[in-house]
Amino acid sequence: MAAKTKQTPMMAQYHRLKSDLPEGAVLLFRLGDFYEMFFDDAKVCAEILNITLTQRGATPMCGLPHHAADNYIGKLLAAGRMVAMCEQIEEAVPGKLVKREVTQILSPGTHFDEKMLTAERNNFLAALSREGKAFGLAVIDLTTGDFKATEMADTAALQAELERLKPSEIVHPTGDSSLVAAIAGSRAVINEHEGWVFASDSAGYTLRDHFGVQSLDGFGLKNRPAATGAAGGALHYLVNTLRRDVAHLRQLNFYEGHDFLTLDSTTLRNLEILEPLTRDAPNAACLYHAVNQTVTPMGARRLRDWLTQPLANAAAIHARQLAVQTWVEDGPRLELLRNRLREVRDLERTLTRLSVGTGNGRDLLNLRFAIEQFPGLRSLIDEAHGEAGELELHDAEDVPLLTQLAAQLKELPEVVALIARAIVDEPPLALREGGIIREKFSAELDELRGGASEGKEWIAQMQKREIENTGIPSLKV
Structure with missing residues (x-):
C-alpha cells in the first residue's frame, strides 16, 4: 500500500482552519504579502478572478497581493461566494510556523465594500423562520446598523416583503422545506444555518444576551415567536458562522404589516415604483426617480422604504403630511435645511465604519462635519415649526413629527472639539500611511x-x- 503523503505544518494548519468554515466558503490564506488559495478554492478563484492557476506537486494553487485584495474580494462576493479572511496574528520568525486565524467571513449580505454598495439602497441580510403557520422575517444591514423584524401569515406576504426589501443574502433553518419553497425564485444568495438557533427559546436568549436585557417586550417581540426566531437566527449566523462584530447593532424594531399598505412584486413593477417597466426605458422613468430630491444617501434609502411601504394609519399619514407641508410653505428655510443636510452626508455608514474598525481619518472628519450641523438643523426645524401654526391638520399626533425629530438632535460639542484638535485637516485615505494625528496632540x-x-x-x-x-x-x- 502506498505511503500517505506527509503534510507540512503549514498545510496542516490550512486544513484545520478550512475544516471550521461554512460549506462553500473560500479561504484566503495569508502568506507574507499575498493571500493564497489551495485545492478546489484555487480552481474556483482562478476562474472567477481570471488569475493564473498553478500547481505545486499535486496541489492546485493561486494567489493575489494583499494590498489589492479588496478588488478581488468584491468580485468573489459579486459571484455569490463567501470569503473567509485568514490573517497572520504574529510576526513571522524564521523556522517557526506563524500563528494564523480566520478573523472574519464576508458574504454578499454582510460586506462593507464601497465599490459594490449602492449609496441609495440598503444591503440586507435576511433571516427566515417559521412557527406554526406564521412566518418570521428579520433583516440586518451591517453597513447602517438597521435591524428590524416582522411576522407574516402566509407565503404570499413573505414573498412580497422579500421582493420589497431585496436582500442580498437569505439564511434559513436547515431542512425547512416550506421556507425553501417560499424563496425558490429569489435572486439572493441562499444559505442554510443550524435549525435549533431559530427556535424561539434559543433565539430569544441570543437576543437578550446581545442587547443586555431581561425581556424582549420593549422591542415589540412579546408573543412573536416567529419574528424572535428570525432575529435571533440572523444574529447567531453573523456572530458564530461569519465571526462578525455586531456591537453596533443596538436597536431592533418590530413592525406590523397592517400598519402599511402591502405592495406585492407585480404591483411594484406595474406601477413603476422603483424602476421602469420596460428594459429599454431610462432608469429615471419611475416614481422613485421622479420624486427623489433627497440630498443625502440616508434620505434616499428612507424614500425607497416609504414608497414601497406606504402608511395605512390615518394619524401617521397626517403627521407626515404636516411635516411636509411645513417645508413646502417655507421654501427659503427649506433650502437652508438642505444645505446643512448635504454636510451630514451618509452619517449612518460613517458611524458603522468607525464602530467596527474599518473607518479612517476622513470618516472622523465627516463625523465632525455632520455633528457640527446639528445645532443649525435643530434651530431651522424649531423656527419652521413655530411659524406653521396656521396649518389645519388637527388629527395629527399631539407631538408633531418635526418636534420629535428636533428632540433627537443632540449637540456634542466635546466630540467636535476632540476631532478638530486631534485629526489633521486633510488626512490620508489609508491608515497605514500615517499622518492622521496632529502634532502636539500627543x-x-x-x-x-x-x-x-x-x-x-x-x-x-x-x-x-x-x-x-x-x-x-x-x-x-
Whole structure:
C-alpha cells in the first residue's frame, strides 16, 4: 500500500482552519504579502478572478497581493461566494510556523465594500423562520446598523416583503422545506444555518444576551415567536458562522404589516415604483426617480422604504403630511435645511465604519462635519415649526413629527472639539500611511515621530560621509 503523503505544518494548519468554515466558503490564506488559495478554492478563484492557476506537486494553487485584495474580494462576493479572511496574528520568525486565524467571513449580505454598495439602497441580510403557520422575517444591514423584524401569515406576504426589501443574502433553518419553497425564485444568495438557533427559546436568549436585557417586550417581540426566531437566527449566523462584530447593532424594531399598505412584486413593477417597466426605458422613468430630491444617501434609502411601504394609519399619514407641508410653505428655510443636510452626508455608514474598525481619518472628519450641523438643523426645524401654526391638520399626533425629530438632535460639542484638535485637516485615505494625528496632540506620539525622522536624518548623514570617504557616489546605506 502506498505511503500517505506527509503534510507540512503549514498545510496542516490550512486544513484545520478550512475544516471550521461554512460549506462553500473560500479561504484566503495569508502568506507574507499575498493571500493564497489551495485545492478546489484555487480552481474556483482562478476562474472567477481570471488569475493564473498553478500547481505545486499535486496541489492546485493561486494567489493575489494583499494590498489589492479588496478588488478581488468584491468580485468573489459579486459571484455569490463567501470569503473567509485568514490573517497572520504574529510576526513571522524564521523556522517557526506563524500563528494564523480566520478573523472574519464576508458574504454578499454582510460586506462593507464601497465599490459594490449602492449609496441609495440598503444591503440586507435576511433571516427566515417559521412557527406554526406564521412566518418570521428579520433583516440586518451591517453597513447602517438597521435591524428590524416582522411576522407574516402566509407565503404570499413573505414573498412580497422579500421582493420589497431585496436582500442580498437569505439564511434559513436547515431542512425547512416550506421556507425553501417560499424563496425558490429569489435572486439572493441562499444559505442554510443550524435549525435549533431559530427556535424561539434559543433565539430569544441570543437576543437578550446581545442587547443586555431581561425581556424582549420593549422591542415589540412579546408573543412573536416567529419574528424572535428570525432575529435571533440572523444574529447567531453573523456572530458564530461569519465571526462578525455586531456591537453596533443596538436597536431592533418590530413592525406590523397592517400598519402599511402591502405592495406585492407585480404591483411594484406595474406601477413603476422603483424602476421602469420596460428594459429599454431610462432608469429615471419611475416614481422613485421622479420624486427623489433627497440630498443625502440616508434620505434616499428612507424614500425607497416609504414608497414601497406606504402608511395605512390615518394619524401617521397626517403627521407626515404636516411635516411636509411645513417645508413646502417655507421654501427659503427649506433650502437652508438642505444645505446643512448635504454636510451630514451618509452619517449612518460613517458611524458603522468607525464602530467596527474599518473607518479612517476622513470618516472622523465627516463625523465632525455632520455633528457640527446639528445645532443649525435643530434651530431651522424649531423656527419652521413655530411659524406653521396656521396649518389645519388637527388629527395629527399631539407631538408633531418635526418636534420629535428636533428632540433627537443632540449637540456634542466635546466630540467636535476632540476631532478638530486631534485629526489633521486633510488626512490620508489609508491608515497605514500615517499622518492622521496632529502634532502636539500627543507628546508620546510626537516623541516617536521625532525618533523616526531623526533616525532617517542620521542614516542620510552617515551615507554622505561614507560616500566622501570611499569616493563611491552610488554607495547606499
